[in-house]
Amino acid sequence: MDWHLIIAAAIKIVVFVFFVTLPLVAMSVWAERRVSAAIQDRVGPNRVGPFGLLQAVADGIKFLLKEDFTPAHVRKFYFWLAPALTMVPALLTCAVLPFGSRLFGEKMVIADLDVGPLYVFAIASLTVYGIVLAGWASNSKYPFLGGVRSTSQMISYEICMGLSIVPLVMIYGDLNLGRIVHEQAQNGWALLPLWGEGLSPKGFLLALPIFVSFVIFTTSMFAETNRLPFDLPECETELVAGYHTEYSSMKFALFFLGEYAAMIIGSGLCVTLFLGGWSLPFGWLAPATIDAEVPFWHGLIHLGAFFAKVIVFILFFIVVRWTLPRFRYDQLMRLGWVFFFEIALANVVLTAILLWVLK
Amino acid sequence: MTFLFCLFAALALIGGIGVVVCRNPVSAAFSMILSFLGLASLFIQLDAFLVGTLQVLVYAGAIMVLFLFIIMLLDVQEEEKRRFPLISFAGAGAVVTAFLVLVILVLNRGGTAGRSLPVVAPSESGQSDVHRIGELLFGTYWFPVQIVGVLLLAATVGVVVLSKKELK
Known part of the structure; x- marks a missing residue:
């Protein structure tokens, strides 16, 4: 283990987690409030800084200065542990996302693992502990019901989510996110095979199962991050505020931030898998091979392209939240187990047949 | 590297002891998750990324969630009050000691003693x-x-x- 590798990894962790993802979380909270205001014909927060952009800072200070109240009837240790357990896995999943091609000859990914999507699923499946524990440790009815709901919801949709990317993995024959993105940069994004080898009957035929995957994956992501239309674990109309009813100040904020962090990482994974990650359309500025040197300004443009796509995806999340009504719980479970699960399985078979016929 | 090994091995062992010692079933379940995470880290240290990740995905992420789901619905207070008879401690101690002796005997049996373990060759194709x-x-x-x-x-x-x- 060379020292320069450790130092490079440490710099990447600090920059990507604390200077990129966390500010993006703060900005998406601001965007959520502004967009929801626009949708509902209100103004939204516009007083702190230009366009209210510094609202996140004001919110943060408020959360830190508020009284941190711990109810007497809770199980203290787990009550304190739960918020951290929601936030930490969300940030850990950053590790395998390729944020860009290369800068200063370094790959713009913290850990270039060969099991990228599996790692994300493994760590994301730990997020459920935070919510379950919050519900259980609060030791009161509504949070508990929220915790129970969330467990069953997240387990159900994890299966759909995992199955939905199997066709993609079959087509690329690789689990390394960096190589998947490189392949898409050369031969067309998974969803839009409009250049390179993708521009052929085979490419278009294979785009069909990928589109089905994309729909299932995106919908499951809404359920995994507990966002409307699937926010039944918190569901104000039935459960007060669900699992975080008993929480106040920064501990509540951690749940809130964890949800947004999970949303950003989910968007990042979706962009990486289906929309070409950091690559530009039509193979512009694409490096010739995966190990090729990338000029500095190309690397910057690639980083910019990734974040532009992620931001568009986050806006999509926000617009959906303020457009659709909430599902009923049995409808949610039905959708997951009766429709998506079967469609995802059929999709795997369809992809296998297509790959075999088009071989 | 040795430091990391000790850290994660300790994590797995502490988790394992916690499963047995904790009276609260939820604490026991969490100790088990801790133990699984330590084990997964050990696998990853051996470059077995797939095995390590699956360890987290399947055991920590799926099976233990279901365990916890059931345990949460139990009456924990009653469970905490329960005391086990002394004979069960004696029995557990005897089993652990017997296993330890067995392991030491196997390790000291001529042949493996003092010989370094075979090195797993990295794949030729770099896969x-x-x-x-x-x-x-x-x-x-x-x-x-x-x-x-x-x-x-x-x-x-x-x-x-x-x-x-x-x-x-």
Whole structure:
């Protein structure tokens, strides 16, 4: 283990987690409030800084200065542990996302693992502990019901989510996110095979199962991050505020931030898998091979392209939240187990047949 | 590297002890998750990324969630009050001691003692462990894999039938 590798990894962790993802979380909270205001014909927060952009800072200070109240009837240790357990896995999943091609000859990914999507699923499946524990440790009815709901919801949709990317993995024959993105940069994004080898009957035929995957994956992501239309674990109309009813100040904020962090990482994974990650359309500025040197300004443009796509995806999340009504719980479970699960399985078979016929 | 090994081995051991010692079932379940995470880290240190990740995904992420789900619905206070008779401690101690003696005997049996363990050769083609495991499972051992798949499917169907019996 060379020292320069450790130092490079440490710099990447600090920059990507604390200077990129966390500010993006703060900005998406601001965007959520502004967009929801626009949708509902209100103004939204516009007083702190230009366009209210510094609202996140004001919110943060408020959360830190508020009284941190711990109810007497809770199980203290787990009550304190739960918020951290929601936030930490969300940030850990950053590790395998390729944020860009290369800068200063370094790959713009913290850990270039060969099991990228599996790692994300493994760590994301730990997020459920935070919510379950919050519900259980609060030791009161509504949070508990929220915790129970969330467990069953997240387990159900994890299966759909995992199955939905199997066709993609079959087509690329690789689990390394960096190589998947490189392949898409050369031969067309998974969803839009409009250049390179993708521009052929085979490419278009294979785009069909990928589109089905994309729909299932995106919908499951809404359920995994507990966002409307699937926010039944918190569901104000039935459960007060669900699992975080008993929480106040920064501990509540951690749940809130964890949800947004999970949303950003989910968007990042979706962009990486289906929309070409950091690559530009039509193979512009694409490096010739995966190990090729990338000029500095190309690397910057690639980083910019990734974040532009992620931001568009986050806006999509926000617009959906303020457009659709909430599902009923049995409808949610039905959708997951009766429709998506079967469609995802059929999709795997369809992809296998297509790959075999088009071989 | 040795430092990391000690750290994660300690994590796995502390988790394991916690499972036995904790009276609160939720604490016990969490100790088990801790132990699984330590074990997964050890696998990853051995460059077995797939095994390590699956350890987290399947055991920590899926099976233990279901365990916790059930435990949460129990009456924890009653469970905490329960005391075990002394004889069960004695029995557990005897089993652990016997196992320890067995391990020491096996390790000291001539042949393996003092010899370094075989080094796993990195693959010639530079392929990842995922590819190699995949090729083994779906190439060399495709038939047993299919059989196991059918067995698991039968078990799943059996569980559904058993749990739906009263609704008929």
